[in-house]
Amino acid sequence: MKYVDEYRDQKMAEKLAAEIRRAVTRPWAIMEVCGGQTHSIVKYGIDYLLPKEVELVHGPGCPVCVTPLEMIDRAHAIARRPEVIFCSFGDMLRVPGSTGDLFQVKAGGADVRIVYSPLDCLKIASSNPARKVVFFAIGFETTAPANAMAVWQARQQGIRNFSVLVSHVLVPPAMTGILESPDNRVQAFLGPGHVCAVMGYREYEPIPPRYGTPIVITGFEPIDLLEGTLMAVRQLEQGRAEVENQYVRAVDADGNTDAQKMIDRVFEVCDRAWRGIGIIPRSGYRLKDEFRDYDAEQIFQLGPIHAPEPAICISGQVLTGLKKPHDCPAFGKECTPQNPLGATMVSAEGACAAYYNYGRHLVALPSAMGKV
Amino acid sequence: MSLSFTLTCPVPVTQHKAIVLGHGSGGRLTAQLVRELFLPAFDNPALRKLDDQAVLEVAPGRIAMTTDAYVVTPLFFPGGDIGRLAVNGTVNDLAMSGARPLYLTAAFIIEEGLPLEDLERVVHSMAQAAADAGVAIVTGDTKVVNRGCADKLFITTAGVGLVPDGTSISASNARPGDVVIVSGPIGDHGITIWSTREGIDFTGSLQSDTAPLHALVEAMIAAGDVHVLRDPTRGGLGTSLCEIAASSSVGVELEASAVPVREEVKAACEILGMDPLFVANEGRLVAMVAESSADAVLQAMRRIPEGRDACRIGRIVAEHAGMVLVKTEVGGSRILDVPFAEQLPRIC
Numbered sequence A: 001m002k003y004v005d006e007y008r009d010q011k012m013a014e015k016l017a018a019e020i021r022r023a024v025t026r027p028w029a030i031m032e033v034c035g036g037q038t039h040s041i042v043k044y045g046i047d048y049l050l051p052k053e054v055e056l057v058h059g060p061g062c063p064v065c066v067t068p069l070e071m072i073d074r075a076h077a078i079a080r081r082p083e084v085i086f087c088s089f090g091d092m093l094r095v096p097g098s099t100g101d102l103f104q105v106k107a108g109g110a111d112v113r114i115v116y117s118p119l120d121c122l123k124i125a126s127s128n129p130a131r132k133v134v135f136f137a138i139g140f141e142t143t144a145p146a147n148a149m150a151v152w153q154a155r156q157q158g159i160r161n162f163s164v165l166v167s168h169v170l171v172p173p174a175m176t177g178i179l180e181s182p183d184n185r186v187q188a189f190l191g192p193g194h195v196c197a198v199m200g201y202r203e204y205e206p207i208p209p210r211y212g213t214p215i216v217i218t219g220f221e222p223i224d225l226l227e228g229t230l231m232a233v234r235q236l237e238q239g240r241a242e243v244e245n246q247y248v249r250a251v252d253a254d255g256n257t258d259a260q261k262m263i264d265r266v267f268e269v270c271d272r273a274w275r276g277i278g279i280i281p282r283s284g285y286r287l288k289d290e291f292r293d294y295d296a297e298q299i300f301q302l303g304p305i306h307a308p309e310p311a312i313c314i315s316g317q318v319l320t321g322l323k324k325p326h327d328c329p330a331f332g333k334e335c336t337p338q339n340p341l342g343a344t345m346v347s348a349e350g351a352c353a354a355y356y357n358y359g360r361h362l363v364a365l366p367s368a369m370g371k372v
Numbered sequence B: 001m002s003l004s005f006t007l008t009c010p011v012p013v014t015q016h017k018a019i020v021l022g023h024g025s026g027g028r029l030t031a032q033l034v035r036e037l038f039l040p041a042f043d044n045p046a047l048r049k050l051d052d053q054a055v056l057e058v059a060p061g062r063i064a065m066t067t068d069a070y071v072v073t074p075l076f077f078p079g080g081d082i083g084r085l086a087v088n089g090t091v092n093d094l095a096m097s098g099a100r101p102l103y104l105t106a107a108f109i110i111e112e113g114l115p116l117e118d119l120e121r122v123v124h125s126m127a128q129a130a131a132d133a134g135v136a137i138v139t140g141d142t143k144v145v146n147r148g149c150a151d152k153l154f155i156t157t158a159g160v161g162l163v164p165d166g167t168s169i170s171a172s173n174a175r176p177g178d179v180v181i182v183s184g185p186i187g188d189h190g191i192t193i194w195s196t197r198e199g200i201d202f203t204g205s206l207q208s209d210t211a212p213l214h215a216l217v218e219a220m221i222a223a224g225d226v227h228v229l230r231d232p233t234r235g236g237l238g239t240s241l242c243e244i245a246a247s248s249s250v251g252v253e254l255e256a257s258a259v260p261v262r263e264e265v266k267a268a269c270e271i272l273g274m275d276p277l278f279v280a281n282e283g284r285l286v287a288m289v290a291e292s293s294a295d296a297v298l299q300a301m302r303r304i305p306e307g308r309d310a311c312r313i314g315r316i317v318a319e320h321a322g323m324v325l326v327k328t329e330v331g332g333s334r335i336l337d338v339p340f341a342e343q344l345p346r347i348c
Helices: A010-023 A035-044 A069-079 A102-107 A119-127 A144-156 A171-180 A193-199 A207-211 A222-238 A257-266 A289-294 A296-300 A315-319 A351-357 B028-042 B082-095 B116-133 B188-198 B214-223 B236-248 B263-272 B291-302
Strands: A028-034 A054-061 A084-088 A111-114 A132-139 A162-169 A188-192 A215-218 A243-245 A267-274 A278-287 B062-070 B100-111 B136-145 B153-163 B179-182 B226-230 B251-255 B286-289 B311-317 B324-327 B333-336
Touching: A010 A222, A028 A035, A028 A171, A028 A193, A028 A222, A035 A054, A035 A222, A035 A351, A035 B333, A054 A171, A054 A222, A054 A315, A069 A084, A069 A102, A069 A132, A069 A162, A069 A296, A084 A102, A084 A119, A102 A111, A119 A132, A119 A144, A119 A162, A132 A144, A144 A162, A144 A257, A144 A289, A162 A267, A162 A289, A162 A296, A171 A207, A171 A278, A188 A193, A188 A222, A193 A215, A193 A257, A215 A222, A257 A267, A278 A289, A289 A296, A315 A351, B028 B116, B028 B136, B062 B082, B082 B100, B082 B116, B082 B153, B082 B214, B100 B116, B100 B214, B116 B136, B116 B153, B179 B291, B188 B263, B214 B226, B214 B291, B226 B236, B236 B251, B236 B286, B236 B324, B236 B333, B286 B291, B291 B311
Parallel strands: A028 A054, A028 A188, A084 A111, A084 A132, A132 A162, A188 A215, A215 A243, B100 B136, B251 B324
Antiparallel strands: A162 A278, A267 A278, B062 B153, B100 B153, B179 B286, B179 B311, B226 B286, B251 B311, B324 B333
16 A cells, blocks of 8 residues: 555664664663554564664653543533534543443443534434534644634534543643653653644644754654664663654654644643643643533533552553553463553553553563564 | 246136135135145145145255245345245255255245235245255245234245255365355345345346355366355355354465456445455355365356356455455455344434
8 A cells, every 4th residue: 555565664674773783882761652652563563573682661651641531521411411422533432441341331221422523413413403422522732723724613513412532632731741740751752643644743843852862753654763762762862862754655844733723612621630640730731611502611600620650550651651461470470451451541642552452461472572 | 137037827716816815714715825826836746745744855965955934025126036035045954064955944924914916026036946946845834913023024944955965065164275266246135135125226137146055066167176165145245254263273364356246336335335255145155175176166156147257355364363355455354253143224
C-alpha cells in the first residue's frame, strides 16, 4: 500500500538500526509519548531491533487508558438511562468501570452505539428527536477538533437533543509532569506525531531548553519510529536538546490552524484527572460556558462518583515510564485484557495490553528467537 | 461468486408479502411455504417424501458430521448472502477433514415481518450454492418468532460427508518441518461485511470470499501429504494458527510479509486499527503440508479457482511449542495471541 509499505521496509529498518548502533555510546531512556507508537513498537518488535543501550519507555499517550474510572462510571450511569442513546468510539466499549464495561451495560438493555465520527451522532439525534444522544468525547488534541465540530454544528443546526461527556486531555502538561517528577528517568521524547499534526510543535519548543530533554516529533510506522529514535540518540550523544521533526510528511510548526480555531471556539483549558496519575493542572479541555447546554454532565447532574482503583495496579508508574508492564506482579496473572486491574491493560494502545496482546506474558521473546 | 440466480420455481402464490407468525404454525401456511418455496428450490428424492427425517443411502466408511449457525447483518452483501454462507460454511467444515460433503439439513428461524421476497432470495441462493457444491439439502425446519425476537433471519445447517479411506487430517497433526500454506488473500469477507453494514464504502470492488472448498481439498490430498486443514472463519487466520499450534504442540513461524492481503483490506484495517490476521474469511483455508510435497500441493491448488492465489506463509517448528511467532515486516518478532473478543475500531 502506497504511503505505508515504504515505511515498513526491512532494508531501511536494518540500515537505521545499524546507524543507531553506531551513534550510541552509553545507555539512554527514550519515551514514546503516544499509545499508537507503543502499539507499533510492540507489534513490529522494534525494541528488539535496537541496541541494548537504547531503552524505549512507554508514555501516557493512550486516551482510553488515562480516562479516569470515575468518568467511565459516569458514562455508564448516563448510558443506562432509558431516554439516552449513548455513542462512543469502539475501543471505549470494553473499558471497565467499577461494575463492568459498556458491552455489559448494553446487554442490560442500554442503547449503546459505536460511531466512527462524532458527527454521526448528529444524524442519530436528528432521526431520534424523542431521545437524548450523548457522545463520549475523549482523547487528546487529535480527536478534539472533530468533537468540537460536532458541538458547534449541533448549535448551528439547532439540534437540542445532543450532548457530549467531555474527558479531553492534553499532551504537553503530561510531558512536563513526567519531567518534574522526582523519580523521572526519561532523557528524551519521541513526540506525538498526530497530536502535532493538529497543534503544530511550537508549544513544545520551551520544553527541551528548560529540562535539557530533546523532543523528536515522530510518526507511527516502523521506519518513523526508528528514524525518530536515531534523531533522539544523536541529540543525546551530542548534548543537544531541541525540538526536531521526524514526521515532516504530516507535521509542521503551526499545525492545522482551522482545527485549532474550532477547538478554541468550543473548548477551554481546565485541570484534569488522569487515570493512574492523578490531577494534572491545565491538562485538559472542557466545554466553554456558552456551550453548557451541550454538556452531558450539566444535563444529567449525576453528582460525585467515587471509584477507587485496585491497590495492586502500578499503571501510574507504567504511564510515566518508571516501570515496564512485566515489572508488575499482577501482569498476565490477575490482570489481563479480560480482567484489567488498571488503566494500561484496557486499550490496545496501553502498554500492558500491547505487551499482553503480542504475547510478552508468555515468554521472553529474544531468548525464544535465539537472538539479541 | 455472483449474486444472480434464476427463479426455477413458480413464484409463491401466497397473498402474503411478508412472513407472519402463521408461517411457523405448522398449519396450512407452513405447508404452503414448504410446498411452494422450500421443496421446489431444494428438490431431491429424500426431501420430497416430507417425512420427519431423511433416510439416506451411505457408503461404508467414516462419516464426518458438523453443524453451524449463521447470523449476519446485512443478509445480502457483495459476493454472497446468508444462504450461500450457510451452505458453504458447513460444506467447508466437512471438507476440512478431507470429507466429501454429501447431505445438509437447514433450519430457519425467521423474524415475523421478513419480506417473503428476501426469504425467496435466500432460499434460491442456498439451492444454487448446494448445487455448486454437489450436496443435497435433505431435511429442514422453519420457525417464526415475534418481531424483535430475532434479527430478520437465522439459519442453522448441519452436514454429513464421507471421509475417504486413509485420509487423516486434524488440527493435531502438524509436524515440525511442515510448510504452512494459505489458499488466498485474507480478510475479504470480514471487511466486506463491515463496510456494507456500516455504510462506509472505501472497499471498491471488494467481495466476500465465500466459496465451497471441497474441490480444492480433494486436489490437495491427491497431490501430496496434507496434515492439517482449517477454514479460518470468525477468528481469522491468526486464531486458526494459534489453535493448530496448541492442538499439535508445535511452534508456528509466520512470515508477516508473506501473508496475502488485498490493498482494500489493508487500507480498511489501517484506518480502523484492526489486524487482518484476525478478520473473518468464508472461502479460504490454511494447511500444514509435508515439506516434501509442498510444491506439488501448491501447484495443484493454483489450478483450482479457489486456490489460485495459494502461497507459503510460514513453517512448523519444534521450538516454542503451542505458540505462533511472527517475523514482522521490518525483521522484528512478536508472538501472535488470540484476542479475547472481537476487534474494535480504535479511537485514533
